[in-house]
Amino acid sequence: MTDAQPVLRLEGIVKTFPGVRALDGVAFTVMPGEVHALMGENGAGKSTLMKVLGGIHAPDEGQIYIAEEPVVMTSPLQAKARGVVFIHQELSLADELSVAENIFLGELPRKAFAQVDWAKLYAETDAILQRLNVGFNARTRVGDLSIANQQMVEIARALTVDPRAVIFDEPTASLTDAEKVVLFEVIEDLKSRDVGIIYISHRMEEIFKITDRISVLRDGQYRGTLNTVDTNEDEVTQLMIGRSLDLSRNASHHALGEVALEVRGLSCGTLYSDVSFEVRRGEVLGFYGLVGAGRTEIAETIFGLRDPSAGQILLDGQEVRISSPIDAIAHGISLVPEDRKAQGLVLGMNCRDNMTLPQVGDLTAGPFVSEGAEISIFDQYRDKLDIRTPGWRQTVGNLSGGNQQKIVIGKWLSMRPKVLIVDEPTRGIDVGSKAEIHNLIRELAAQGYAVIVISSEMPEVLHVSDRIVAMFGGRVMRQFTSDEVTEDSLIQAISGIAAPQVA
Amino acid sequence: MKTQDLLKSNVLKHGAIWAFIVAELTFFTVAGSFLSTSDKSFMDFDNMLLLLKQSAPIGIIALGMTIIMINGNIDLSVGATFALAAVVMLDSMTWPFMVAMGDWAIPFSWLFALLTGIVLGAVNGLIVWKTGVDAFIVTLGSMLGFRGLVFMYNGENPTSNLNWTLVDFAEAQFLGIHTPTWFLLITALILWLLMSRTVHGRNAYAIGNNREAAVNAGIKVGPHFMWNFMLIGFLAALSAVVFYSESGSVNPNDGMLYELWAITAVVLGGTKLTGGYGSIISTLGGVIAIQLLRKGLGHIGADTETVNLVIGLILIAVLFLDRQMNRKSKGGLKI
Numbered sequence: 001m002t003d004a005q006p007v008l009r010l011e012g013i014v015k016t017f018p019g020v021r022a023l024d025g026v027a028f029t030v031m032p033g034e035v036h037a038l039m040g041e042n043g044a045g046k047s048t049l050m051k052v053l054g055g056i057h058a059p060d061e062g063q064i065y066i067a068e069e070p071v072v073m074t075s076p077l078q079a080k081a082r083g084v085v086f087i088h089q090e091l092s093l094a095d096e097l098s099v100a101e102n103i104f105l106g107e108l109p110r111k112a113f114a115q116v117d118w119a120k121l122y123a124e125t126d127a128i129l130q131r132l133n134v135g136f137n138a139r140t141r142v143g144d145l146s147i148a149n150q151q152m153v154e155i156a157r158a159l160t161v162d163p164r165a166v167i168f169d170e171p172t173a174s175l176t177d178a179e180k181v182v183l184f185e186v187i188e189d190l191k192s193r194d195v196g197i198i199y200i201s202h203r204m205e206e207i208f209k210i211t212d213r214i215s216v217l218r219d220g221q222y223r224g225t226l227n228t229v230d231t232n233e234d235e236v237t238q239l240m241i242g243r244s245l246d247l248s249r250n251a252s253h254h255a256l257g258e259v260a261l262e263v264r265g266l267s268c269g270t271l272y273s274d275v276s277f278e279v280r281r282g283e284v285l286g287f288y289g290l291v292g293a294g295r296t297e298i299a300e301t302i303f304g305l306r307d308p309s310a311g312q313i314l315l316d317g318q319e320v321r322i323s324s325p326i327d328a329i330a331h332g333i334s335l336v337p338e339d340r341k342a343q344g345l346v347l348g349m350n351c352r353d354n355m356t357l358p359q360v361g362d363l364t365a366g367p368f369v370s371e372g373a374e375i376s377i378f379d380q381y382r383d384k385l386d387i388r389t390p391g392w393r394q395t396v397g398n399l400s401g402g403n404q405q406k407i408v409i410g411k412w413l414s415m416r417p418k419v420l421i422v423d424e425p426t427r428g429i430d431v432g433s434k435a436e437i438h439n440l441i442r443e444l445a446a447q448g449y450a451v452i453v454i455s456s457e458m459p460e461v462l463h464v465s466d467r468i469v470a471m472f473g474g475r476v477m478r479q480f481t482s483d484e485v486t487e488d489s490l491i492q493a494i495s496g497i498a499a500p501q502v503a
Numbered sequence: 504m505k506t507q508d509l510l511k512s513n514v515l516k517h518g519a520i521w522a523f524i525v526a527e528l529t530f531f532t533v534a535g536s537f538l539s540t541s542d543k544s545f546m547d548f549d550n551m552l553l554l555l556k557q558s559a560p561i562g563i564i565a566l567g568m569t570i571i572m573i574n575g576n577i578d579l580s581v582g583a584t585f586a587l588a589a590v591v592m593l594d595s596m597t598w599p600f601m602v603a604m605g606d607w608a609i610p611f612s613w614l615f616a617l618l619t620g621i622v623l624g625a626v627n628g629l630i631v632w633k634t635g636v637d638a639f640i641v642t643l644g645s646m647l648g649f650r651g652l653v654f655m656y657n658g659e660n661p662t663s664n665l666n667w668t669l670v671d672f673a674e675a676q677f678l679g680i681h682t683p684t685w686f687l688l689i690t691a692l693i694l695w696l697l698m699s700r701t702v703h704g705r706n707a708y709a710i711g712n713n714r715e716a717a718v719n720a721g722i723k724v725g726p727h728f729m730w731n732f733m734l735i736g737f738l739a740a741l742s743a744v745v746f747y748s749e750s751g752s753v754n755p756n757d758g759m760l761y762e763l764w765a766i767t768a769v770v771l772g773g774t775k776l777t778g779g780y781g782s783i784i785s786t787l788g789g790v791i792a793i794q795l796l797r798k799g800l801g802h803i804g805a806d807t808e809t810v811n812l813v814i815g816l817i818l819i820a821v822l823f824l825d826r827q828m829n830r831k832s833k834g835g836l837k838i
C-alpha cells in the first residue's frame with residue numbers, strides 16, 4: 001500500500017457547535033486495502049467526524065479528498081455515489097420489506113411504466129448475498145432476521161455500489177462471537193478488494209485483531225495514528241484518555257455476609273432452565289455468556305418482568321413471589337437494565353425526576369410532591385456517584401452515557417435495595433467512565449450490597465466479580481471463584497465445549 | 504445546556520402561545536378599526552369576558568385531553584361523551600321522582616351526567632388497560648358507540664328541558680366573570696396542580712415519555728391510564744353540564760368534532776402528540792387563541808367557512824415553526 005494514493009483523506013477539519021469545538025483540526029488518511037480504526041471516548045468527536053464525512057454536517061474549515069480529489073459532501077446519498085458508504089450502529093431497515101427491497105431501497109431496478117423489475121432485483125441481491133455467505137435469501141422478510149443478519153443486510157446495501165471506503169460504526173455491539181467471525185471475514189474480503197475501511201469501536205480486542213492502523217481522537221483533537229502491530233492497549237488507552245486504565249482482577253478483601261438472594265431450579269419456558277445460584281451481601285456475582293444464553297431473562301424474572309415456569313426465589317432465606325417490578329422493588333430488588341435509554345431512563349425528564357421516579361410516591365407533603373425532599377436525594381447521590389451535570393434541571397437525554405448510567409444506579413441506590421442487578425453496566429460507555437462504573441460496583445459490594453453483574457465483556461466480568469456464573473444455551477455450565485477462573489476455562493464454559501459441571 | 508439556557512428555552516416554549524395571543528389581539532384591534540362593521544372595539548372588556556365564557560365547553564375538554572396526550576394516548580370519544588352526558592342531564596330532570604323534588608333535581612341531574620361521563624371514560628380506560636389496543640383505535644370505536652347510544656336514547660329528536668333556575672345559575676356573573684368561565688379556570692387550576700405538583704402528574708409524564716422505563720420503575724401503568732380516561736370522561740360531562748344548563752336543549756349531533764377542536768387546542772399549546780411533554784396552562788392558551796381567531800375573524804367580517812380555513816392553516820404553520828425551532832436547536836434529521 002506504500003505507493004497507492006489514499007482513498008480518503010481529511011485535512012484540518014474544524015466543526016464548532018454553539019459553545020463546543022467538536023472537531024479541532026482533524027486530519028486522517030485511509031489507504032486502499034487498509035482497516036483503519038478510529039478510536040476515542042464518547043464525545044471525542046468520532047460521530048461528528050463521521051457526520052461531516054457523510055455530508056450531514058458541513059465543516060467550518062478543512063477539506064475532504066476522495067481519491068485525492070477535493071469534494072464537498074452534502075448528503076449521505078452523495079457520499080455513497082462517490083463510493084463512501086456507512087454501516088451504522090443503529091440499523092435503519094424497513095422490517096416489513098424483503099431483504100432485496102431493503103438493499104435497493106430508493107434505487108429499485110425499473111421496467112416500463114415504473115414497474116419494479118423483480119427478477120433483476122432478486123438476482124442482483126442474491127449475487128451480493130452470496131459474496132457475504134449468509135443463510136437467508138433475497139425474499140426473506142427483514143423483520144424475521146436476527147440482529148446479526150440484519151446487520152449483514154446493511155453491509156449488503158453498502159456493496160450495491162463498488163465502494164471505495166466503508167465506515168463501520170460499532171458493528172459488533174449486538175453480535176455474538178460466532179457472528180463476529182462472519183463480519184471479520186467480510187471485512188477481510190473487502191480489504192482484499194482494495195477497499196479502505198474505517199472501523200469505529202470501543203473494543204480493544206477486535207481493534208487489535210483486525211485493524212492495520214489506529215487513529216485516536218480526544219476532545220475533538222487528533223492525537224495521532226499508530227501502527228497496530230507496533231502498539232499495545234495501554235498506549236492506545238493513554239492516547240484516548242491521557243492515562244492508563246487498570247483492568248486487573250479484583251477479588252473482595254472484605255468479609256462476605258449472609259446469603260441475600262438464592263435462586264433454586266429456576267426455569268422459564270425455553271429461555272433457560274434449572275438455574276440455581278446464590279449471592280451474598282458484599283459479593284459481586286458475575287454472569288458471563290453469549291448473547292441469548294439467558295442471562296438477561298433470568299434478571300428479568302427476578303425483577304418480576306417474566307413469570308418463571310418452575311423454581312424458587314429466596315430472599316434472606318424466605319421464599320418470595322415476585323409477579324411484577326412493583327413486588328420486586330418492595331422486596332428490595334433493583335434492576336439496572338441492559339438498554340439504559342429504552343428501559344432505564346425517561347430521557348425527556350430532568351435528572352432529579354428520573355432519580356426519584358420509583359419512590360416519588362413516598363416523597364409527598366400533603367397531596368403534593370415535596371421538591372425539597374427530591375432535591376436532597378438527588379444532591380446526595382450526585383455527590384456520592386460523582387454525576388457530572390450542570391444541575392438537576394438538566395434533561396437526562398443530554399447527559400453522556402456514563403452519567404446516564406450513574407443516574408440509573410443512583411435511582412436504585414437511593415431506595416436502599418438488598419440486591420442490585422446490573423445488566424451490561426458499561427455498554428456504550430467510554431473508557432474513562434467505564435473504570436468509574438467498575439469502581440462503583442466494587443465499592444457497593446464493599447458497603448454490603450449484594451450485586452449481580454451481567455456482562456458480555458470478559459475483562460469486565462473478570463475485573464469486577466468475586467464469583468462468575470458461566471451460562472450457555474439457557475443453562476448454568478459452571479460457577480467459578482475469582483481464584484480459579486481463567487480466560488480459557490471461561491470461554492470453554494460459555495461456548496458449550498465443556499459439559500455442565502454439577503456444583 | 505446551561506441552566507440559564509434551559510430557563511430561556513422553557514420561557515420560549517411556554518411563552519410562544521401567549522405571544523401568539525397578544526399578536527392576535529393586536530392584529531384584530533388594528534384590522535377591526537378599518538374593517539369592522541360594529542362600532543365597538545375588539546378589545547372591549549365585555550367582549551373578552553364573553554370570549555372566555557364561549558371557550559369554556561371545548562376548553563374544559565381540552566384540559567383533560569392534555570393529560571391524556573401527555574400520557575401518549577388520545578381520546579376521540581369526548582364529543583360523544585359530551586352529548587350523552589347532556590342527554591342524561593336534561594332527560595333525568597323529567598323523570599317523575601326528579602320532578603317531584605323541584606329544584607333539588609338540579610344537583611342530582613348533574614350527578615347523573617357526571618357519573619355517565621366517568622363510566623364512559625372507565626369503559627375506554629378499561630379496554631385500553633386490559634387489551635393493550637392503542638387508545639386511538641379504542642376511542643375511535645367508542646366514539647361511534649357512544650354516539651350510537653345518544654341516538655338510541657331519543658332518536659333524531661332533540662332532548663330538551665329548560666329549567667330557569669339552572670339558566671339563571673349558568674348565566675350568573677360572580678366578580679364579573681361568568682359561571683362557565685369559573686368552571687374553566689378552576690378546572691385549569693386543579694389540573695395544573697395535579698400535573699405539576701402531584702405524583703400522578705409526574706407519573707403521567709414518565710409514562711408518556713418512556714412507558715417501559717416507567718414499568719421498570721414500578722409505576723402501575725394500566726390503572727394510571729384508567730384514572731386519566733375516567734378524568735377526561737368526567738370533564739367531558741362537566742363541560743356538557745356547564746353548557747346545557749344554559750341552553751336546555753341537546754341535539755343528537757351536538758359535540759361532534761369537539762374531540763378535534765380539543766386536540767387542536769392542545770397541540771397549539773405545544774403538547775406533543777407522541778406524549779411525555781405538554782402543559783395545562785399552555786393548553787388554556789391554545790383554547791383562548793382559537794376562540795380569539797374565531798371571534799376576531801368574525802369581527803372583521805369573515806364568514807364561518809373562512810374561519811375554519813384560517814385556523815387550519817395557522818395550526819399547520821405554528822407546528823411547522825415549532826419544528827423548525829426544535830430542529831435548529833437539536834440538529835434533528837432532515838426528511
